[in-house]
Amino acid sequence: MTIDESNAEDVEMSVSVRNVGGIEQASVTFDPGITVVAGENASNKSSLLGSLGAVLGGSPPPLRGGADAGSVTLDLDGERYTVELARAADGRPVVDDATPYTADRTLVDHFVSLDEDNPIRRAVVDGGDLHDLLMRPVDTEAIDAEIDRLHAQRTDLDERIADLDDRADTLPELEVRARRLRERRDEVSTRLESKREALAAADYRTADEATQDLLDALEEARAERERLRDRRDTKRRAVESLRDDLDAVESELSALDADLGGESVRSRLDDVASDLSALRERKGRLDETIDALRPIVEVNQALLADSRLPEGFDEGEVVDRLDPESEAITCWTCGQSVARTDVREQVEAVEAILQAKREERATVEERIEACRGRRSDLEARLEERSDLAERRRHLEREVEERERALSDLGERIDTVDERIRDLEADLDGAEADDDLLDRHREVGDLEYERGRLERDLAAVEDDIEAAEAAAAEADTLREERAEIRDRLSDLRDRIDRIEREAVETVNECMERVLDRLDYDGIERVWIDRRSDDHETVFDLQVVRTSDDGTVYRAAVDTLSKSEREVVGLVIALSGYLVHDVSATVPVVVVDAIEMLDAERIRGLLDFFDDHARYVVAAALPEEAEHLRPAFDTVSLESPGIATQ
Known part of the structure; x- marks a missing residue:
């Protein structure tokens, strides 16, 4: 060397x-x-x-x-x-x-190993698809899948933002209601304090002990009714929340059942299990056939390969004195002399059958994997449906128990109401100051009214807090949606940018190389990028110069083989540059x-x-x-x- x-x-x-x-x-x-x-x-x-x-x-x-x-x-x-x-x-x-x-074989085979079998060189010589070859390192399927995923994510965000906006839109109305409730509560509180002061300043010495006891009992009964009403309101809100959860679970179950096409998951699992069993049996039969054919092929290949030559023969003598295809060999099955060509033909026939069986087995194995995937998916859905059904049963029990508690509270409130009416009747029959009784009733009514207003105000303030949270969440989701929009735009432009860069690089490199190599009669070689039925096509274009100096566009096949080989080499190197292969x-x-x-x-x-x-x-x-x-x-x- x-x-x-x-x-x-x-x-x-x-x-x-x-x-x-x-x-x-x-x-x-x-x-x-x-x-x-x-x-x-x-x-x-x-x-x-x-x-x-x-x-x-x-x-x-x-x-x-x-x-x-x-x-x-x-x-x-x-x-x-x-x-x-x-x-x-x-x-x-x-x-x-x-x-x-x-590990990236595509990069090496297309843009590094520029031998006579290089796909891009062959495409230029034979008229192949240059766009597909130059864009091969770009995983367009993965990009399309990512675009679909982002579209689905954006649609989901749009729905969530719309729902949040609807809730946030109630904020002005809720704030007006809250302001009015506060004004009414403050008004009632002012009146209540005034009535209480007047009641405290009243002279009860004229009232007897029995009347005092009735008044105390009436005040206690009204206070108890307020406590019970508060508990009832709290439980009622809890029941409403549970019912919302139950409706959501029912919707999920309905969507899951609809997705399964009305069939039960168990029935579909049985069908998949049946298909899987049949495919496994089929694979087993194919394995048996392949195992039976493979030794036949291997033995006969070894027999055909066993053609060692006598010592002293060089390569020229072998060609001159021996035609291997006409040589007779001994069949290992029957022991008779058989022409090598006959054995080779039989081996090729068995090899074809063996290859077909292997391909069939590969197809069956793919279907087995697909069945296993469907089975896993159905089992996951079955488990999901079981969890949802259990959640529904739990919520139904919770709602039933809370409604019983609500009913019990209602009965207790009715009992207290009855006791209050009885106490008021007893006071009417007692020798009590009518003005004193009226003041107690006014105080009780105002206390009830203030309690009701405070409960209503608390509920509205909760709604305001939820609406404000919805508005804040909607703003956050809008930012996320803007990021998705930018990502979608980038993905849509990415392939277009690479295609433009590939064409520009090819054309620039081609111009420089043709200038260096000085091919007579070739004015220009370049790629045109155009769309054809929503697909991008890279058309190789040639402009030649005739002997009389006329410049004209010519077909690619007017280039000599050496010229086409050079064009293929330059386009392959352009791909090396476009995809930054030198970094790899x-x-x-x-x-x-x-x-x-x-x-x-x-x-x-x-x-x-x-x-x-x-x-x-x-x-x-x-x-x-x-x-x-x-x-x-x-x-x-x-x-x-x-x-x-």
Whole structure:
């Protein structure tokens, strides 16, 4: 391995590869800046760059032929990252364990690993959906779900604010009522004090002892009636509050029953249990079928793979002297000689059945999970309904007990009223001063009137306090609603902002790169952003110049393949900038640019170097030789890299 150290600075990046692609063992160190990996076609440049992309967090690379395990290790910024590969029972390579540089595979596959299979490069070459690819890191479904959630939250706040406003709107009327009640109470209190003073100043010496006793008893009875009336009013308010709670519980029960479509929760639970049982039985049958087919596939794959060649054969001799597909092998079931192609066809047929069964099982497992989710939801609803029903029964008992207490208080008040009437009748028949009796009655009536006014005033003051609290709560909810409004506006604008930024970045980058690479006949390449059936579309546009200098708009497919590849690379790098990928992955890996000459490769890589800490690119030896004075160069012909 030869490296030009002229650009070395900062922290090195080291990659070690074992049994990946065509690489048996390789260890390469990259300095910050641009590094060109030089090698002929089929020299495993792509295996090395694909391994780097995988350990950065991209799609896993293929295992080396004949190897059962492989690995890629990355040392960067003082940390080590790894991808461990293994061969599955069906022969496919799988990731056995991984701690990649980033867990965001979309970022790496779309904007870091810019090989010939890069989705954005392929979309430009083949006419794919650029909008979907450039916007892939933006979770639009999650944004839409968040918008729906905020809409529901805002609707709930609107309803609560409207209810609170209705309660707060009663405040002026309540304050007027409270003022009038205070005025009447103060008036009655003044009259009561005057009557009491007059009664205290009266000369009772003319009243006999029996009359005095009647007056005392009458005063006690009236005081007792006031106490009982106060208790009755308190209990009546408590009953009204309990009835409000009971109405709320009834509403919740009705809403829950309506949400269930009139069916009982228990009945729906039974249906779900039946579905779950049937799905489990179906999965069990699929498991049995898969378990029966898998060994057949594995044994026959092993049989087909057992094609070791005699010693001394090199690769050319193998091609010239042996056609593996025509080779006969011994069937492990019947012992007869069978053409390899026949066995392969049968294995592929069984593999197709096995894959179909696995997919069917996956579908059944998803339905099982869905059933379990429905069961959990129904069980939660059943528990909720049970709690509500128990709450309703408790409230009904409370209301019944309070109403009995109210009835008892009413009977006790009636009894005291009767006693007061009897005492007043006894006083009428006694030889008492009529003026004295009238004064006692006036004092009693005024005491009752003042008590009633104070109770009414207390109730109105409670309502005023509740209305003021409702107004304050409504103001708080309005602030919350304003925050939700701003959040909704931000979410609606977010996708639009990213789309605009993506288009602007692509067009700016495209203009700069085309100027650097100096393509004859290409005047401009850019993206038009437009709406189509409520969906945003990114249209790639091309303006060319004819030999006579005429400027005209042309179709994308008028670009050469190399020009389209460059356009794809630039658009992918634009995504790297738009989504600030450098903050997550400071590396860009560029492969499959053999169609470009050395000068254009240099211009392209210089542009990439402006935006990434490490740029690793593959090039053929002749181009790499021209680039060696400007960039670090890694040769895959080094003894440190062993290939097949």
